[in-house]
């Protein structure tokens with residue numbers, strides 16, 4: 001039998017079960033579409049983050065200051081070795097607009113270099129300048145989510161505790177929670193609590209592992225001088241944590257993992273529904289066409305040809321579902337999803353694994369059909 | 382053409398054994414027109430199914446065109462049926478969703494004949510049975526006699542050596558039955574196609590050159 005004739009016979013049968021076939025196609029389509037888009041979104045975000053890291057031509061190295069006696073000022077010497085060094089004090093606190101809307105945000109007191117190191121995009125206004133730092137200006141840069149919740153813009157003021165800060169810039173950070181950036185020099189006035197995080201982030205184009213070693217060596221040398229030998233070991237082990245920006249990469253990886261688990265769940269559900277549907281449909285078709293199968297066999301159809309025909313019916317349904325999901329998904333990606341077609345295709349390919357499973361579901365009823373004895377089928381008609 | 386020696390067929394029905402055929406021996410020469418008669422349950426259909434390679438005999442030897450069929454694989458049997466045997470059934474057994482033309486094309490699909498040639502040959506066969514004006518009709522739009530003629534066209538389309546008809550007129554009125562038998566007789570005379578017909582009807586059996594009588598799975602006597 002030619003492939004074109006297989007298709008012709010299989011389509012003929014499926015149109016006979018139009019409603020059931022459509023439902024199965026729909027089920028497969030929904031399953032594939034949801035898993036593909038799910039995978040697409042995390043992959044896209046991960047790829048954007050990774051490429052933004054790469055665009056900077058370097059890797060971020062974080063130094064977390066654990067020791068309460070060490071101030072960020074003690075680490076300013078790093079700037080003379082690394083031009084892209086950002087000093088950050090961060091803290092979670094409530095802020096208010098003058099309409100009294102209150103939200104909890106992360107406040108970061110930092111220096112102008114923060115912008116390059118974290119590649120912050122400014123949508124409106126400007127970032128913190130060295131002038132703001134030197135004159136201890138009470139200004140801030142808020143991100144879009146803060147601006148939209150508080151309904152404020154550049155030039156307006158927000159309240160942090162008793163202090164009023166003027167908004168000088170709007171930063172664009174996709175999918176981030178509320179964030180307010182203020183000059184490092186005013187952090188002591190603004191922050192109420194001691195439980196703040198001190199972090200130095202260095203952007204380097206060198207070999208990250210070597211740079212990390214170098215930083216650790218410098219810290220060790222400097223702080224053993226300053227703090228005395230007795231506490232040196234303690235200081236160094238508890239004083240700092242130096243890490244290559246794996247933190248970020250790791251969160252991306254973790255995010256992808258949980259995402260994969262969700263997708264796996266979608267696959268299983270799709271497989272059960274669509275696979276069950278296909279078994280049901282082909283069984284029904286085999287039972288209803290018992291006599292026809294006998295006639296086909298009498299007229300020269302081989303066992304394998306009957307088997308392939310019914311197998312093809314299941315495969316056709318999943319291919320239709322896949323194509324439909326591909327078409328809907330592609331238009332979605334094109335219109336709202338950022339147009340990363342390569343990522344979309346890759347994830348669609350992954351999701352089409354379900355189709356293989358569904359094809360396997362068709363195997364059993366197709367075997368059943370192939371095993372029908374022609375003489376019995378014709379006699380019992 | 383067909384040579385059967387001591388063919389027996391036993392069906393296992395749970396614990397019980399049903400002997401559908403017992404030691405049947407017969408020979409059909411090429412170009413012969415034979416009829417098989419007998420009460421129902423006497424094994425006529427079983428005999429025809431064995432002739433048509435749809436069933437394997439429990440014992441005995443069956444030569445089709447001097448070839449021992451018991452040595453053939455299932456696929457080879459399919460091929461043999463496809464190329465050398467045409468079946469006509471009492472209940473027509475046309476595929477319901479297929480037009481008359483598509484039904485006649487079916488055996489050619491298994492022979493991997495291309496669509497154009499398939500249509501051409503199927504139309505020629507439908508002409509032979511006088512149905513060229515019913516090509517696009519679905520089986521449900523055809524009368525019983527017409528359906529059986531489509532079935533004959535389907536049996537013919539691969540130019541078989543033998544046509545096996547199991548009570549081909551059993552579901553037809555007498556006029557249609559005569560038409561169908563006329564076609565079969567004509568095919569036997571003009572095309573020298575061997576024909577074996579199972580029937581209850583002595584009038585139909587009269588057209589055959591040889592009539593075999595079956596009773597309880599045994600050949601009683603050869604008449605005529």
Ligand SMILES: Nc1ncnc2c1ncn2[C@@H]1O[C@H](COP(=O)(O)OP(=O)(O)O)[C@@H](O)[C@H]1O
Nearest residue numbers: 392394399401420421422423424425426427428
């Ligand atoms: N698949 C089968 N299983 C069990 N018994 C069968 C089977 N096929 C036929 N028989 C039995 O074999 C006998 C002959 O059947 P059949 O050849 O159909 O007779 P006929 O066509 O002459 O009416 C009957 O008794 C029937 O019940």
Ligand SMILES: [Mg+2]
Nearest residue numbers: 425426427547
């Ligand atoms: Mg019978």
